[in-house]
Amino acid sequence: MTIMDVERPVVGPLDRTARVYVAGHRGLVGSAICRLLRAEGFTDVVGWSSRELDLRDRDAVFRRFEEMRPDVVIDAAARVGGIMANSTYPADFLSDNLRMQTNILDAAAAQRVPRLLFLGSSCIYPKFAAQPIREESLLTGALEPTNDAYAIAKIAGILGIQAVRRQYGLAYISAMPTNLYGPGDNFHPQHSHVLPAMMRRFHEAKLGGLPAVTCWGSGTPRREFLHVDDLAAACLHLLETYDSPDTINIGSGTDHTIAQIADMMAETVGYDGDIHWDASKPDGTPRKLLDVSRLKATGWKPEIPLSEGLRETYAWFLDNQDKFRR
Ligand SMILES: NC(=O)C1=CN([C@@H]2O[C@H](COP(=O)(O)OP(=O)(O)OC[C@H]3O[C@@H](n4cnc5c(N)ncnc54)[C@H](OP(=O)(O)O)[C@@H]3O)[C@@H](O)[C@H]2O)C=CC1
Numbered sequence: 324m325t326i327m328d329v330e331r332p333v334v335g336p337l338d339r340t341a342r343v344y345v346a347g348h349r350g351l352v353g354s355a356i357c358r359l360l361r362a363e364g365f366t367d368v369v370g371w372s373s374r375e376l377d378l379r380d381r382d383a384v385f386r387r388f389e390e391m392r393p394d395v396v397i398d399a400a401a402r403v404g405g406i407m408a409n410s411t412y413p414a415d416f417l418s419d420n421l422r423m424q425t426n427i428l429d430a431a432a433a434q435r436v437p438r439l440l441f442l443g444s445s446c447i448y449p450k451f452a453a454q455p456i457r458e459e460s461l462l463t464g465a466l467e468p469t470n471d472a473y474a475i476a477k478i479a480g481i482l483g484i485q486a487v488r489r490q491y492g493l494a495y496i497s498a499m500p501t502n503l504y505g506p507g508d509n510f511h512p513q514h515s516h517v518l519p520a521m522m523r524r525f526h527e528a529k530l531g532g533l534p535a536v537t538c539w540g541s542g543t544p545r546r547e548f549l550h551v552d553d554l555a556a557a558c559l560h561l562l563e564t565y566d567s568p569d570t571i572n573i574g575s576g577t578d579h580t581i582a583q584i585a586d587m588m589a590e591t592v593g594y595d596g597d598i599h600w601d602a603s604k605p606d607g608t609p610r611k612l613l614d615v616s617r618l619k620a621t622g623w624k625p626e627i628p629l630s631e632g633l634r635e636t637y638a639w640f641l642d643n644q645d646k647f648r649r
């Protein structure tokens with residue numbers, strides 16, 4: 324089949340009876356996307372856990388695609404972690420993510436699945452990119468060493484999308500979310516991202532009556548955060564409005580220092596002890612505020628303010644402490 328043979332779907336409202344495969348459907352992002360799709364009336368949303376389908380197993384992925392024959396694929400599966408996990412397991416972050424995303428992309432292209440969204444991350448941009456970071460900054464400077472393996476895998480994913488569009492003419496897109504948080508996050512004390520890590524640490528310090536908590540680094544880096552339900556809404560919006568080889572940033576447009584985040588978390592949790600900083604832990608990139616003007620031009624904007632999102636996530640955390648991963 325050549326490019327001319329492929330019927331290019333006109334972007335527009337997705338058929339609510341379409342079979343949507345959400346890879347990583349149990350994760351922070353995947354579960355939010357599934358919540359949204361069901362609320363939007365989608366009746367055929369499918370997904371498998373890593374125990375049911377290891378996406379690193381190419382034959383298993385191709386077999387599953389043959390069986391399910393999806394109309395839309397949203398790739399929200401990856402080996403994901405915070406700064407410590409990324410800097411401790413770079414070989415796993417590179418290998419697992421390259422294999423998962425390549426297997427999904429190859430199986431979808433082989434089947435000419437009409438629509439696919441690949442999720443990268445804001446860590447793909449150079450450590451010292453001009454702020455806010457425009458999509459054109461990609462590959463213009465050295466990466467942040469603590470997550471360069473993960474970043475290279477994600478950059479390969481962006482190029483994979485562009486290559487499939489050129490070779491097969493398929494309307495596949497990629498998007499680069501900023502740091503995310505919300506219900507269903509990973510609260511592992513060492514491997515998680517900063518918001519869930521602080522939420523759990525401050526909560527346990529409050530319960531334990533501890534006089535102080537220690538956070539990582541200097542507290543001076545700046546980070547942008549987007550609630551995962553906003554991310555899910557942006558993903559559906561892009562699937563229905565965006566058809567370009569150019570990747571597109573998804574963010575809130577505002578950032579804070581990690582020290583300000585710690586103060587917000589202490590207030591959210593109700594912890595009034597001292598906050599200390601462990602300078603032996605890495606700060607990572609000094610700032611990664613995304614330029615979201617390309618996304619704004621499509622008519623989308625976030626709706627959940629950080630303070631409200633933190634309160635809602637803490638309520639979820641309190642109700643689900645038995646569920647989140649150790
Ligand atoms: N969290 C964040 O701050 C950000 C995340 N992103 C991107 O969003 C996407 C989702 O991230 P997030 O939801 O936070 O991550 P989570 O760790 O919460 O979820 C990852 C999902 O991937 C699945 N998965 C991992 N390994 C395998 C495997 N070998 N086979 C099958 N499934 C696997 C997991 O399945 P299971 O649960 O069954 O093991 C899980 O559902 C990723 O592409 C990530 O890069 C981008 C920017 C920021």
Ligand SMILES: C[C@H]1O[C@H](OP(=O)(O)OP(=O)(O)OC[C@H]2O[C@@H](n3cnc4c(=O)[nH]c(N)nc43)[C@H](O)[C@@H]2O)[C@@H](O)[C@@H](O)C1=O
Binds near residue numbers: 409539544604
């Ligand atoms: C989404 C993005 O997330 C990762 O990048 P990151 O934003 O640097 O990740 P982070 O959330 O783990 O850290 C943000 C900042 O916060 C500080 N910090 C303080 N105290 C804790 C703490 O207790 N835990 C953590 N994790 N960080 C802490 C920490 O020192 C750092 O300065 C990439 O690996 C990659 O996964 C990626 O793309």
